[in-house]
Amino acid sequence: MRPPAAHPGAAAPGTRPRLHAPAPGWSIDADVVVVGSGVAGLTAALRCEAAGLTTVVVTKARLDDGSTRWAQGGIAAALGEGDTPEQHLDDTLVAGAGLCDEEAVRILVTEGPDAVRRLIATGARFDASTDGDLELTREGGHHRRRIAHAGGDATGAEISRALVEAVRARGLRTVENALVLDLLTDAEGRTAGVTLHVMGEGQHDGVGAVHAPAVVLATGGMGQVFSATTNPAVSTGDGVALALRAGAEVSDLEFVQFHPTVLFLGADAEGQQPLVSEAVRGEGAHLVDADGVRFMLGQHELAELAPRDIVAKGIMRRMRENDTEHMYLDARHFGAEMWEHRFPTILAACRAHGIDPVTEPVPVAPAAHYASGGVRTDSYGRTTVPGLYACGEVACTGVHGANRLASNSLLEGLVYAERIAADIVRTGLHARVPQPLPTSQRPAHPLLPPEARFAVQRIMTRGAGVLRSEASLAEAADRLHRLHADARDALDENGKTAEPGVDTWEATNLLCVARVLVAAARQREETRGCHWREDRPERDDTAWRRHIVVRLNPDRSLAVCTTDTTDFPPTLPQAQEQ
Numbered sequence: 060m061r062p063p064a065a066h067p068g069a070a071a072p073g074t075r076p077r078l079h080a081p082a083p084g085w086s087i088d089a090d091v092v093v094v095g096s097g098v099a100g101l102t103a104a105l106r107c108e109a110a111g112l113t114t115v116v117v118t119k120a121r122l123d124d125g126s127t128r129w130a131q132g133g134i135a136a137a138l139g140e141g142d143t144p145e146q147h148l149d150d151t152l153v154a155g156a157g158l159c160d161e162e163a164v165r166i167l168v169t170e171g172p173d174a175v176r177r178l179i180a181t182g183a184r185f186d187a188s189t190d191g192d193l194e195l196t197r198e199g200g201h202h203r204r205r206i207a208h209a210g211g212d213a214t215g216a217e218i219s220r221a222l223v224e225a226v227r228a229r230g231l232r233t234v235e236n237a238l239v240l241d242l243l244t245d246a247e248g249r250t251a252g253v254t255l256h257v258m259g260e261g262q263h264d265g266v267g268a269v270h271a272p273a274v275v276l277a278t279g280g281m282g283q284v285f286s287a288t289t290n291p292a293v294s295t296g297d298g299v300a301l302a303l304r305a306g307a308e309v310s311d312l313e314f315v316q317f318h319p320t321v322l323f324l325g326a327d328a329e330g331q332q333p334l335v336s337e338a339v340r341g342e343g344a345h346l347v348d349a350d351g352v353r354f355m356l357g358q359h360e361l362a363e364l365a366p367r368d369i370v371a372k373g374i375m376r377r378m379r380e381n382d383t384e385h386m387y388l389d390a391r392h393f394g395a396e397m398w399e400h401r402f403p404t405i406l407a408a409c410r411a412h413g414i415d416p417v418t419e420p421v422p423v424a425p426a427a428h429y430a431s432g433g434v435r436t437d438s439y440g441r442t443t444v445p446g447l448y449a450c451g452e453v454a455c456t457g458v459h460g461a462n463r464l465a466s467n468s469l470l471e472g473l474v475y476a477e478r479i480a481a482d483i484v485r486t487g488l489h490a491r492v493p494q495p496l497p498t499s500q501r502p503a504h505p506l507l508p509p510e511a512r513f514a515v516q517r518i519m520t521r522g523a524g525v526l527r528s529e530a531s532l533a534e535a536a537d538r539l540h541r542l543h544a545d546a547r548d549a550l551d552e553n554g555k556t557a558e559p560g561v562d563t564w565e566a567t568n569l570l571c572v573a574r575v576l577v578a579a580a581r582q583r584e585e586t587r588g589c590h591w592r593e594d595r596p597e598r599d600d601t602a603w604r605r606h607i608v609v610r611l612n613p614d615r616s617l618a619v620c621t622t623d624t625t626d627f628p629p630t631l632p633q634a635q636e637q
Contacts (some may be wrong), residue, residue, distance in 0.1 A: 076613065077504060091115070094117045095298070103448075103564065115238055116232070125219070126215075131336035132341075134469040138193055153366070175387075211401045226291075236257060239254075251270060303571060307435070315576065348375065385424040435449070437629065440476075451508045506556045522536075523580055541576050543570060586598060
């Protein structure tokens with residue numbers, strides 16, 4: 060098996076599908092457009108603006124409504140006494156189960172400490188001890204206390220606050236409540252901006268465009284592809300779907316991390332579920348069954364602090380053995396004062412659902428949390444489409460491999476966003492004046508009706524959730540194909556499609572990423588990291604210590620390929636890198 064032989068950015072731009080949408084009725088010109096307002100997007104935007112580039116930030120909700128604000132545990136970096144980047148690297152490689160790009164991880168852990176210090180200089184206030192040093196904690200997979208946190212368990216909210224304030228203070232142009240639709244390209248297939256739809260609020264209304272020679276995707280995750288997730292409602296895979304339609308390659312999408320300790324609200328609970336941070340276990344909470352037995356003891360040297368895939372599997376196995384729908388997290392020994400000081404957000408969430416962790420164990424079960432894979436990039440965030448960059452959860456830099464190490468996500472967004480800005484400046488990419496092709500020259504992608512969103516979520520939860528098999532994945536693939544074919548046939552036969560709008564665009568994006576995830580999960584016939592195949596329970600390094608790369612063909616079929624080794628091929632031909 061071989062990686063894709065040709066770079067899709069070189070394909071005829073007019074053959075790439077686009078979402079069915081009205082033509083842009085307004086436009087903005089910029090050097091760089093950043094799509095997303097989490098730690099990755101706002102860091103990239105601030106660095107580009109500081110370098111003198113005209114930068115526009117487009118975000119789906121308000122500036123502070125992305126996934127970053129929901130991050131509880133913290134940001135990992137070798138900042139503590141006795142800790143080193145090499146130790147952080149070792150823990151990351153172990154969690155990644157043999158599929159991390161070691162050079163990408165080395166960049167993360169060596170550049171990470173200074174990146175965090177720059178974040179602090181920007182205004183982020185992390186919790187400190189009485190002597191003024193950062194107060195560091197541990198999470199799963201870490202052998203040292205290296206997680207910096209803020210507000211006890213409100214790290215993401217504090218980082219988001221600091222970056223949003225910096226963006227507003229610098230006067231960056233922002234377009235809020237805007238769903239990005241498709242990538243604009245020129246006659247040579249190079250990036251020329253994006254189309255977007257402003258949802259009723261903000262300075263524009265309807266479909267418009269931002270023309271720019273550099274586009275940075277920082278759109279976050281795709282957790283809403285499952286019925287129950289820790290992700291906010293806006294996490295519908297829009298960036299991955301846009302990149303696929305533009306011809307970019309995605310990789311490792313089968314590795315969806317299910318967070319082991321999500322507050323259990325019932326077997327039929329749907330939508331965003333409250334997270335119970337891994338930091339609670341880092342401070343000494345125990346996982347127990349209904350009889351109070353600590354079932355993770357003996358399963359891993361770190362017990363409850365094993366990497367997340369191991370803990371999630373341990374919980375699922377015990378649930379099966381006991382024929383129950385959840386386990387418990389017991390931290391009653393913390394006492395009220397520690398709960399109120401260290402984990403006030405989690406305490407409030409539990410109490411809002413009628414559970415008091417001070418006096419009773421908390422019911423928990425795994426739920427979809429983080430996409431370790433995404434749009435394939437190199438060490439400067441460059442994708443396989445010239446001028447298109449990606450960072451944060453939407454990207455696959457190679458850092459996470461088959462399973463993200465706890466609290467590496469905020470750091471990855473921070474480090475690689477800075478590298479993207481530096482590359483745009485270094486290459487002079489921003490100096491090119493884009494000449495976008497009219498969107499009407501590209502074939503329209505049929506849209507799904509709004510109710511298809513829930514159909515996709517239930518298909519994925521049943522067939523491609525924590526536990527997978529060839530039978531469950533085949534059924535999921537068949538049902539997703541039928542949704543895809545029904546929409547395609549309706550457009551082909553009578554020219555009709557669902558009415559363009561946010562709900563139909565989101566449903567269509569979810570189907571796109573679901574098809575890719577299932578195709579990759581069927582291809583990988585082993586269990587590795589957070590990809591758990593019941594019918595292939597063993598890890599197979601001989602056949603599968605390599606990456607699965609997928610791209611969307613112009614006819615909307617999928618091209619699924621496997622690399623020969625753990626190394627990715629270059630994202631761009633040498634001639635296009637400058």
